[in-house]
Amino acid sequence: MNELAITVIGRDRPGIVADVAEVLADLGANLTDSTMTRLRGHFAMTLICTGPASAEVEAALAPLAAEGQLLATVRAVTPDGEVPPAGEPYVMAVHGSDRMGIVAAMTRVLVDAGGNVTDLSTRLAGSLYVVLAEVELPAGVADTLIDRLHRTAGELGVEVTLRPADPDLL
Amino acid sequence: MTGDDSGPDVDAYVGLGDWTPDSLVVPGEVRPVVSAPHPVLSRAAEEVDPTAKETVQLAADLVATMRVSPGCVGLAAPQVGVGARVFAVDVTGHPKAVTVHGTFVLCNARVVEATRWKPGREGCMSVPDLTGDVKRASRLVVEGDLPGTGEPVRLVTDGFEARALQHEIDHCAGLLFLDRVAGAHAVYQRKVYL
Numbered sequence: 001m002n003e004l005a006i007t008v009i010g011r012d013r014p015g016i017v018a019d020v021a022e023v024l025a026d027l028g029a030n031l032t033d034s035t036m037t038r039l040r041g042h043f044a045m046t047l048i049c050t051g052p053a054s055a056e057v058e059a060a061l062a063p064l065a066a067e068g069q070l071l072a073t074v075r076a077v078t079p080d081g082e083v084p085p086a087g088e089p090y091v092m093a094v095h096g097s098d099r100m101g102i103v104a105a106m107t108r109v110l111v112d113a114g115g116n117v118t119d120l121s122t123r124l125a126g127s128l129y130v131v132l133a134e135v136e137l138p139a140g141v142a143d144t145l146i147d148r149l150h151r152t153a154g155e156l157g158v159e160v161t162l163r164p165a166d167p168d169l170l
Numbered sequence: 171m172t173g174d175d176s177g178p179d180v181d182a183y184v185g186l187g188d189w190t191p192d193s194l195v196v197p198g199e200v201r202p203v204v205s206a207p208h209p210v211l212s213r214a215a216e217e218v219d220p221t222a223k224e225t226v227q228l229a230a231d232l233v234a235t236m237r238v239s240p241g242c243v244g245l246a247a248p249q250v251g252v253g254a255r256v257f258a259v260d261v262t263g264h265p266k267a268v269t270v271h272g273t274f275v276l277c278n279a280r281v282v283e284a285t286r287w288k289p290g291r292e293g294c295m296s297v298p299d300l301t302g303d304v305k306r307a308s309r310l311v312v313e314g315d316l317p318g319t320g321e322p323v324r325l326v327t328d329g330f331e332a333r334a335l336q337h338e339i340d341h342c343a344g345l346l347f348l349d350r351v352a353g354a355h356a357v358y359q360r361k362v363y364l
Contacts, residue, residue, distance in 0.1 A: 125299035
């Protein structure tokens, strides 16, 4: 079974999801995990599907991209299987004046502590920049990590908090 | 009944008494509201003397500013640029409110009991373009001082008023709702402006 990683991005318009999903469905490609969202007026899809060969999907998506409004990429990937969590889940929130390098500097501190970012989103609202990261941390590092995050945030002139993620189990 | 279900000790309740914003006597002035990023919103505010003249004026100004701001159910001093532990709350008429204490101002407020945590969507006049999902205690006991008389109060509340109180107490500690959102996708571009 082929596993494909597909990205589609372009100026937002009604029908992008339907157009792309239709192409995939007609090829017998089964959509598994995906995110599809609007980012500052661009529509961005990142998805994993199983089924046909990558060349086949690429050819089928080509007409959509031909208008020059959409950029599609297709690549075969190796199924990883289940990845065990690298540690305890935390949420890092960063906010402050927009400037270069906030995500780079703050995530580097997480990585250096053995953390693994599993989900991240950023928002620019006026001059306010917000970064929200879900990160798995090795047991016992959070206390020293928060000091390092504060130091780096201080250099960037932004605020940071790190809290255990709510497991919210029923 | 478990300990968690027994709720706060209502015997220790010391309410607002006959305090109303009119007790402040001075007329409030509408002050401009500051937006993030602004350093005053990220600093822990200072404890105040609730009987001091400037605290009473600040309390009146917070009420006046809250009242002219559509949809505003609470406003903390840092939001008008003052690093003082003072805030106004009024959830009167809000569809999600259960217990309602009307319009009140608290100085030096602190949470003394917080139970039954529930998620809910929050916005903020100082973060006008975003909203976020935040878990807050839906049963809450707060202690603080009334501006003017300086009388200590112990408020027992729940639901939406409890959420508003926690949001304002956070402001006084230099925290925004953004610091407490549940996850990477728990912040939203605001779609409806009141």
